[in-house]
Amino acid sequence: MSSLISWFKAGRTSGQYTLPFVVILLSMTVLASVANLLLPQESIFYVSTYSITLLGKYLCYAMLALAVDIIWGYCGILSLGHGAFFALGGYAMGMYLMRQIGDRGVYGNPILPDFMVFLDWQELPWFWLGMDQFWFAMIMAVVVPGLLAFVFGWLAFRSRVTGVYLSIMTQALTYALLLSFFRNEMGFGGNNGLTDFKEILGFDLQSDLTRVALFITTALLLALVLLVSQRILSSRLGKVTLAVRDSEARTRFIGYRTERYKVWLFVYSAVIAGIAGALYVPQVGIINPGEFSPINSIEIVIWVAVGGRGTLIGAIIGALLVNYAKTRFTAIMPDGWLFALGALFVLVTLFLPKGLIGLYGQIQSKRQASVTQEASK
Amino acid sequence: MKAIDQSIQGFRETFRRDLVWPFLAPEKITNVDVSNQMILYVEGLNLSFDGFKALNDLNLYIKDGELRCLIGANGAGKTTLMDVITGKTTPDSGSVFFGQTHNLLSKDEADIAQLGIGRKFQKPTVFEEQTVFDNLELSLKTDKRVIQTLFSRLSPTEMDRIDEVLNIIGLKEQCFMKAGALSHGQKQWLEIGMLLVSDPRLLLIDEPVAGMTAQETERTAELLTSLAGERTVIVVEHDMEFVRSIARTVTVLHQGSVLAEGSMDQIQSNQDVIQVYLGEDAMEAEL
Amino acid sequence: MISMKKVSQLYGGTQILWDLDLDIEPGSITCIMGRNGVGKTTLMKAIMGLLPIKRGEILMAQDALHKQSAEQRAYAGIGYVPQGRDIFPMLTVEENLRIGLPVKKRKDIPEKVFELFPVLKEMLHRRGGDLSGGQQQQLAIGRALVLEPKVLILDEPNEGIQPNIVKQIGDVILKLNAEENLTVILIEQKLGFARRVGKEFRLMEKGRIVAADKMENLNDELIKQYLAV
Amino acid sequence: MNRILRLCLCFLVLTIPSLSLAVETQSLLQQLTKAKLSQMPNMLEQLEAQGDETLLPIFRAWLGGNLYYKRDDRQLLVKQKINSSTLYVDAFNQQVQADLTSKKVRKIKVNNKLRGLLRGTIARLQLTSKNTELRQAAVRELMADLDAETFNTLEDLYPNEPNASVQEMMQTALSLYVAKDSQHSQSVRLSAIEFLAQSLENDVRNGLIELTQDTNAVVASAAQKALNKINQSVERYAFVDQLFFGLSLGSVLLLASIGLAITFGVMGVINMAHGEMIMLGAYTTYVVQLIMPNYIDYSIWVAIPAAFLVSGLMGVVIERLVICRLHGRPLETLLATFGISLILQQLVRTIFSPLNRQVSTPSWMSGSWEINPVLSLTLNRLYILAFALLVFIALVLILKKSALGLNVRAVSQNRNMAKAMGVKTEWVDAMTFGLGSGIAGIAGVALSQLTNVGPNLGQAYIIDSFMVVVFGGVGNLLGTLVAAFTLGIANKFLEPTTGAVLAAILVLVFIILFIQKRPKGLFPQKGRAAE
């Protein structure tokens, strides 16, 4: 019995790196923030506002990758449409920020955003009502993606749409939303989307302090989401999730209503994506239908794969790394960066089948192999 | 006015908590009604695949606590019958009742499993990416709703139960090995183990001893016999020695319907059975 | 016919086969036995070339088999009936059987297959995956016979087979062995069958061959030592 | 209308009669070289009044933008293209003017308005042409606004017209004039309207619409009746038209997705580089046309096999270098092929520049097949529809009848077992991937005739391709066919009422809902085996 308990403890090691990772993440965040706010620009340790914004954006992507990893890595649902939830969260935030502009828009209309004025809209569409309240907008930022995920997931999982069929349907979903949001009639600013934000909760979006605050908020939320997800996934629910991934039919035969597990996990993941989107918008300053584009969603999946799927930290690292690579490559070799990025994807797939995180395991198992070999001699 | 009334009525009906929103519906805690001694009623089952009749007016009654052997030629429909009972396949016609009240045909796999019907598949299917331990933990008889699962803890009794089963199936050493890395026979055992921890009312066991050595076969026989009484067990096997060692009643399926039913000796001397299944000199060949 | 010298094999970090030696005489029927998980299937896969071996060599009539790919070994005359059957589920029975035809440059499925397993003829146009377990097993053997192999590897061929067909499979093996001098390597757990069909036996334990002899000499002591739990 | 233009052009080259023009006319023509665009309509009128058929070649050259003059002495020239070399001949005496470069000449301007006028002029002059088609075109051109003078000419010509259909066209034109002309008696007008009711000519319809407002109530109601009748058949043809649009869109979807049906549907590789294989095919077409600029008409026949080879070889290379190392890891193929698609796009951008490349349409594929005035099917799409079906059938045959087809399926279902059965899995993989990619390349040839040949070509089709394959049911070629045409037709029947954007959205929503009913596509793989 006691031996079993010790096994039991030993068996649940998947989360052992989470806490150290969170600690590193948060201390880096604090250091960067302090370096930005307190150090003089001339200091070599100064972190520019550009870098802070960039880091903030990366962290939003990391959260998005985390959301995808939860359902793809752990539940086997390959969503090629997660960008949609991200974008919906982003739009909710964007609408709030848009309303915050008030009469400081170019046409000086206190109610209507500029794009409505010059397209001759007479009044605010109903779905814009209440979006001037921060709390309401934030509720929408999680409720709308969550609700969409719920409806979509409920339909799809109940009908047992699985595998590539599901993936392509999620893609169809985001594609349909892309086309819809492009339409100016929708009332979301069409292709231009929402931009030209001024302030959030009364704080000037262009001030360094606000930026740092947003950055820290993102880091904190990312850490929180990571911890909660880790907790969920290492509970028995996590095991059921893995079971669903490996053999959904078998899981049903031992009495789990797999579709409910999938729906809730999908909703959870969509909500995280929505939160990531809401954090993303004030930091990059624009939300437009491009975020719905299927290619974006595919890229998210790729971040996860590069980092190592089925490992939450891997997803985060993958998102950070790929996006950092993108930033560097586009600046260093604007004409050839796609070669580098493409090659990166191919090479990671070929040589790091379990992603960057798997590299660690790969090295370890090599070492182990040589140890056993020696032992056998 | 009436129309409005009706639509309100309809609306109410649609939004009855227990009907439309399966997510919100309270989980039914059920008892199997076995007041007639029977636990499983299979009546007039028909099922065809593209014209091929896999089940043909099949009738089968299983007593509560019985250990029933189901034999029959390859392709007779044994596995298909289990598929129907466990909700994997829907028959063209017929009825399947669990106890007197539960119509299995109107339930899905998870419901049926939660009613207490457990199954071991012909081809061992385990969660390959998870450890043997986790495979067992997942199969435990617990509340399997989402929220409850999220907050569940492994209780000491449950741990003891798993420990016990690990001993029975002889995979204690492989406890934290990924189930995918087990050999074929080990997977068979693991699946039996998963069945054991789930503590079902009715066990459907499809070819448990395939790929086991003689001794292991014996052990399995013991195990199954010990299970019967408390539970009801239906075993499908082609190993006649094994069948004889456990069987009280044997049912022979042929081309989707029951060919013969009786004690092992009756069956072994039944000419039809010998012809389509056992072979003329079956017993000598076996030994 | 086939001889293995000091073959070692690993899965990831765990070694399964340990410097294993094995000799199979031409025209023999060798029965390989051992408890679950000792590495029987692994050994067969190594012979077939489906798993790379870490060390050692596998020879077939002087040819270095271990240097060839699996498909070359099929051409060299090894037929394989895997454990778990591995039917191509979405191919019809006929297509399952036709796969191997090019090896012998044949156009049609040898009639012999249908003589041995008449069910297959009935089910010719059904998908392999739809067949019952036992039917699949027959298909798997039939499929290997299409290759007209010199060595036939059967990994627990009787798993899930109805008694009269088990007998029939036994007869088939004996017949092929007698008439065509087919070398058979058979993994079998059921002693009765092993005794009836096998001429030689090899006992395995923990990735090694621990006993090898004529079938007559398989005594209770050995059984108790290596096969009992 | 283009046809006339082209006909004119080829006539120019063939018939070069020397012109003997009145001095007056010559000097008027000479003035063209100095005139402003705004003065030209006036001058054209004068020219027509003075001249006759002999001026036709000059008018045609003018219309086609081939009338030039020398910068120095303002000599009037006609530009001619013979076998891709340009030469200038004197407009009057047909003497070839040697070593005139484009720098030394100037074009006589022609604009839209002038072209319209020129066409009228040419038509009037051409009413008596020997060529039946030209005559017919001339009548049609003049039909809309016949003036009294032309009416009389036509009336004179009518009885002697040898060709029946030209005669009918003339009668239509005459009837239209009569029907509109209140000078004629009511009964004459009514019978003219009755005749017009058989015509589908656009001008007739417009004329009748006008007539429904006629002061003569009887005529107006007769016109309305005739109009209703015409509208009925127009609607019927409109339906056929729409169906054709749907089939055509379907054929494009089919072509785009059919290669994917192999690499993804059969082999299970989530091939994000499929679009780039199409793109390579399109660029191959471009290169082929570059190599044989004088044989554009035949270039397609070279381009099809070339594109198949180029994309196919690229497919084989990708398979050998990357995909083959990812067996049993289908999801990873998504990642790797996405990387490859990025690389290929950038490669094309580097080699060919990011700009679109110009791929010409062979003349036999341009224009449309005019069945009647309201129904004409564009030739390029007609050919592509037929081509798509042909490719589909060929592919089905390959997969069903050849050993390759059987082997691929076996390999994709159980690689190890296939190996054990002596299947050369590596070769099969390479060939299959090559085949799928090669077919994508062929699709690229077809698409180059319809759309941009640029680095983004592939991206534009990848989503649709996956959608079609999945909607049809993965691994089912027939499903791909049906799915492609279903989506194409659905889209085209929605578009007129909803607009293109909404139609696309609705089709997507339809797919999402449909999949709920059939979670494995239109033609799912059934049975135990599929689990």
Next chain:
Amino acid sequence: ADTIKVGVLHSLSGTMAISETTLKDTVLMMVEEQNKKGGLLGKKLEAVVVDPASNWPLFAEKARELLTEDQVDVIFGCWTSVSRKSVLPVIEELNGLMFYPVQYEGEESSYNVFYTGAAPNQQAIPAVNYLKDELGVERWVLAGTDYVYPRTTNKILEAYLKDMGVAEDDIMINYTPFGHSDWQSIVSDIKKFGSAGKKTAVVSTINGDANVPFYKELGNQGISSEDIPVVAFSVGEEELSGLDTAPLVGHLAAWNYFQSVETDENEEFITKWQAYTKNPERVTNDPMEATFIGFNMWANAVTEAGTTDVDAVEKAMIGQETPNLTGGIAVMNKNHHLSKPVLIGEIQDDGQFETVWETDGVVPGDAWSDFLPGSKDLVADWTDPLKCGNYNTETKMCSGQNY
């Protein structure tokens, strides 16, 4: 710094690379040119090229990178309006300077941006006038890609046409998604719409990639320019180079520049460009001219101001005059828009345009349209005392922030 840094913010990959790469090369050519002349203020120019990859948030990020990390003195960049909208807050926050070289929908005037492309009144309105007056067009198809530029332009045109007494029934408006490639139904609808006996024309604000299949379909369905002329605002020489133009002869485009215009400046520019790209077939187009004008004006303004300081340069920019490539002088107005001539050209079978009409003089770009209810009272004037991008002449207020 010992160099003057010129940021280039054009997409080199993704959907917009097709159009924007050319502009990147144009700027690089201009920089090289200027350096041959000895640079500016005694310093060499150094181009800093980044690739925002047709990704709108990335435009903002890259703009910030250029301004804060690379410390560029000026940015030449953007094509789509959304990319401009995306970088605008960044440029204003960091007080950068950007030149935007593409025709756009107007309704904007920022202190930090100079608009060298055409505003709707420099392209759309003259084109419609031409169609109406010269070709007698009575029925109008307004076809566009579904995004802000076409929407706004069409709104303006619709209002304008209705002002001129065109009936609702005689206007057909159609929007298509980006990259729309199946034009069968729409072209067929246009054909039907145009066969009602009244002269019909299509005003096309169809964008980039969708044009090739659109024109191919026009050609194949046999719609000739005499029947239904199409006048486009987004189709230039570069777009035509991807097309066989033989069937399209006579269709129109309205721009401020055509390659075919014969002036010495233009000839020189084309020669330099073809030499720079080492491609004698390479074409030029309107946004290139806009870049050319913008660059020259900036260079002059810097010289005049003696510094690259944004505020000084901004001041010096207003009133700058630079020769157009098509003749005449372009002037930078107080609203940061140019005065330029408007040309209308017909497509020729060699892929060039032939000018068939042009304005007598230059037309000043109007930041705020007179035909939109929300903006007809707005004016932009960046000189004292107004110093406002959106001054409301009714309420006498400068709304919101400084643009």
